[in-house]
Amino acid sequence: MKGGALLxxxxxxxxxxxxxxxxxxxxxxxxxxxxxxxxxxxxxxxLLWLTVSHLGLVLIATSAGAIVAIAAAIFVTRPSGAEFLxxxxxxxxxxxxFPPVAVLALAVPAVGFxxxxxxIALFLYGLLPIFENSVAGLQRVPxxxxxAADGMGMTAGQRLRKVDLPLAxxxxxxxxxxxMVINIGTATIGSTVAAKGLGEVIIAGLLSxxxxxxxxxxxxxxxxxxxxxxxxxxxENFLKRRLGLTGSGD
Amino acid sequence: xxxxxxxxxxxGTMVAVDHVSMSLEPNSITVIVGTSGSGKSTxxxxxxxxxxxxxxxxxxxxxxxASLPATELRRRIGYAIQGHGxxxxxxxxxxxxxxxxxxxxxxxxxxxxxxxxxxxxxxxPETFAHxxxxxxxxxxxxxxxxxxxxxxxxxxxxxxxxxGALDPVIRAKAQDDLLDIQRRFGTSIVLVTHDMDEAFxxxxxxAVMKQGKLVDFGSPTTILTEPKDPFTSQLTGTLDRSLxxxxxxxxxxxxxxxxxxxxxTLPATLSLRDALAEFVWRGLKVASVVDSDGRQLGQITLxxxxxxxxxx
Numbered sequence: 001m002k003g004g005a006l007l008x009x010x011x012x013x014x015x016x017x018x019x020x021x022x023x024x025x026x027x028x029x030x031x032x033x034x035x036x037x038x039x040x041x042x043x044x045x046x047l048l049w050l051t052v053s054h055l056g057l058v059l060i061a062t063s064a065g066a067i068v069a070i071a072a073a074i075f076v077t078r079p080s081g082a083e084f085l086x087x088x089x090x091x092x093x094x095x096x097x098f099p100p101v102a103v104l105a106l107a108v109p110a111v112g113f114x115x116x117x118x119x120i121a122l123f124l125y126g127l128l129p130i131f132e133n134s135v136a137g138l139q140r141v142p143x144x145x146x147x148a149a150d151g152m153g154m155t156a157g158q159r160l161r162k163v164d165l166p167l168a169x170x171x172x173x174x175x176x177x178x179x180m181v182i183n184i185g186t187a188t189i190g191s192t193v194a195a196k197g198l199g200e201v202i203i204a205g206l207l208s209x210x211x212x213x214x215x216x217x218x219x220x221x222x223x224x225x226x227x228x229x230x231x232x233x234x235x236e237n238f239l240k241r242r243l244g245l246t247g248s249g250d
Numbered sequence: 251x252x253x254x255x256x257x258x259x260x261x262g263t264m265v266a267v268d269h270v271s272m273s274l275e276p277n278s279i280t281v282i283v284g285t286s287g288s289g290k291s292t293x294x295x296x297x298x299x300x301x302x303x304x305x306x307x308x309x310x311x312x313x314x315x316a317s318l319p320a321t322e323l324r325r326r327i328g329y330a331i332q333g334h335g336x337x338x339x340x341x342x343x344x345x346x347x348x349x350x351x352x353x354x355x356x357x358x359x360x361x362x363x364x365x366x367x368x369x370x371x372x373x374x375p376e377t378f379a380h381x382x383x384x385x386x387x388x389x390x391x392x393x394x395x396x397x398x399x400x401x402x403x404x405x406x407x408x409x410x411x412x413x414g415a416l417d418p419v420i421r422a423k424a425q426d427d428l429l430d431i432q433r434r435f436g437t438s439i440v441l442v443t444h445d446m447d448e449a450f451x452x453x454x455x456x457a458v459m460k461q462g463k464l465v466d467f468g469s470p471t472t473i474l475t476e477p478k479d480p481f482t483s484q485l486t487g488t489l490d491r492s493l494x495x496x497x498x499x500x501x502x503x504x505x506x507x508x509x510x511x512x513x514x515t516l517p518a519t520l521s522l523r524d525a526l527a528e529f530v531w532r533g534l535k536v537a538s539v540v541d542s543d544g545r546q547l548g549q550i551t552l553x554x555x556x557x558x559x560x561x562x
Contacts, residue, residue: 144332148329152324244384
């Protein structure tokens, strides 16, 4: 079972690599999907460059979202910030409820076309899962453990760094994982406002009725999301095992 | 020496601790007993200021605890709680080293102290230092919890139901270990429990709390034989008070010279209560009292034994 799962992952990662670096290997499949006169492989930009740019957007926006969301979660779980918890919940929920297309439509007049409106939309989209998970993680540190930390004379900052954050880390990582996966998919719409990304391939396919482009772009985005989810999940489980939260693992 | 001066804690309209004054003798174990909600844990936590008193003062060696920063005060006082509260992401060694690290001890001194404590608590360092708490049994976790509380060589150790989560066999062992350690280091210990047997087993002095008030305070024998409040006798239980009284006395102190050839032997470290149980079990009229090397210290008769459980 374990070997099988590993093999499956290796196959997926291999497919992703071929789709990005050597799509010609699939040219037969793509040609078969298309009208004979249409190009089977996106010719206007390097797929590697589009993928790097796509992931770059996601990483920058999610990192910024993570910094803000974790800082806010720390603040509202301290005694001095507790009264801001409901307000922060409303704000991050709004960020999530707002359709990303609407964020783009509103952001373009303000910051112009290109990377900026996409980053704003992705940033807002990443806030909620990271914030909620970080709050849950920090609130769930067992009372016995925080009492022991206080009783031994840790300052508030020492307790946060040495105890609260390390113990909340698996849940925080899970929040980042969810935000990342959502954003890998959502970033495709950035291409409508001229941010470089894999959405470009999909949108070009939709505009010119080119099924090969749509499938090609969609597969790369989908595989990246799945593999990323898997990788982060692995990291999360590693952290949980270290804390002795699952099974009896050594 | 800890002096608690007229200390109260009020939450809204609820009086958790009501004008308590008491002096705790140094180098001894003071046990605070009471039912849940009696304010015993609140009183304990006011000593290291986890809970700030509403009024009154607590002095340690004449120094008002309120005059120190809370974190500095707590680093000087050992603190062990029920269910140990070990940090799950720290190894056993790092857990024990917590307070010495906060105090900035040199690495070598910390390592030495960790090793010394692990050995003392029968946890061989080479096996246990690098384990994580979830890899230990309940009894081992509890020992690490107490070792951690003692790491920075505190003069005072506060314990809040430290053995509450242990099964009876391990609990008895943990209590005996604590007595050993207290004798060895001379640490002053304040321990909160609702288990009266534990209080009589461990306490040099017992404080009885009821609805936030200190209703009785004295040696186990005084608490048992001259209760100042009806609640004390209710807690200690009147049915087996003779046995409780006998459990406070050691066989070694009651052996008298006599002809014991052929008599059955009992170890001198036995409490009179356990000795009585042996008398009943083996149907004895007289027993020879021997020390740990088997040397005979004297004898004790059934009548002499029974006399010790009689109302003073």
